Amino acid sequence: MSLLPKVLAEDSVDAVHDLRVWSRRLQQVVSTLSANPLPSETRTMVRALRRARRALGGWRDCDVLIDLLERKARRVRNPEEKKAYAMIRDLALSKRDRGIRRARRKLANRKLFTLGHRAGKFLEELAHDERQDAAQVMASAAAAGYAEWRQALSRACGSFDPVEVHAFRIRTKQLRYRIELARDLGERDAEPALEFLKSLQDVLGSWHDQVELLRLTAEALADSEFLLEHARLVALLLRKSDREQMIQNKRVRRLLANTNESAQGSALDHWMARYCREMPALRPSEPQEREPQQMRESVSCPNELPVAQDLAVRKTAIPPARQTATLPVRSQGPTPRSS
DSSP states (O other), rough: THHOOOOOOHHOOOHHHHHHHHHHHEEEEEEEESSSSSSSSHHHHHHHHHHHHHHHHHHHHHHHHHHHHHHHHHOOOOHHHHHHHHHHHHHHHHHHHHHHHHHHHHHHOOOHHHHHHHHHHHHHHHHHTTTBBBBHHHHHHHHHHHHHHHHHHHHHHHHOOOHHHHHHHHHHHHHHHHHHHHHHTOOOOOHHHHHHHHHHHHHHHHHHHHHHHHHHHHHTTTTEEEEEHOOOHHHHHHHHHHHHHHHHHHHHHHHHHHHHHHGGGGGGHHHHHHHHHHOOOOOOOOOOOOOOOOOOOOOSSSOOHHHHHHHHHHHOOOSSSSSSSOOOOOOOOSSTTTO
């Protein structure tokens, strides 16, 4: 929680990024290790974390776009083109100022300031609950996250709808954080699977940034006076932006297709298969917790992974009893969007 006062008081790009990453990681900890359905206290923490992250979303987007625009401006030599990028950057700065004020107003919330205490109490209670088995909890969460990840991949691959691609990007982050949590609990050999997911996030993050940059460029260049005075320049910039967007789209399409085709032999698949094979056996005296979750079949990406279907069904063998020790929330330094 030391990041929250820093975000409220300082103009720090890294602090905003780190707070958003921290909120995602902590949300995965409390939602994964809580009972199902989530208790009231857990739901309160999840809502507070989600609202904090969304409040910072516009601020973070502007930070990324301003950096992209400054790098573009340094590469061009045409004075008029530099002027256009400066105008787009000014619009981003204006949006950033509004985003900062909005975010700070929403973050100055009593529930957020008490979140550290709530999370500490939550983990302390889990550590003293001898009925709970952390290995079974994590195996169930990893299986569910992997099945959801495969469903999101099928939808994104089948339609290439920006909404579905973005949803797959979010599922990739969530699965990565669950595997990181398993690693923090002592699971071995998780790094190759994490690297696989991070490489996906890097490409999907660049695609998302380009979409937002194109939207900001169109908004800035729609200024009537600038459009009348620099019609040719506006046309040039829009053509360049469209060309860059087409390159990103082709890259992401290829990534989605390759990921779907090669998933069965990927480092992520090998790790998931081994991890869930080593899942602790269900004790006969304990009831089953969840119903099987069926995989959604892909229309244009037919190679659905048999292991993923098996994992979704094997969730029925996970009892509600769970045990864990106090868990560290891994900190992460300033990184690109893939975090």
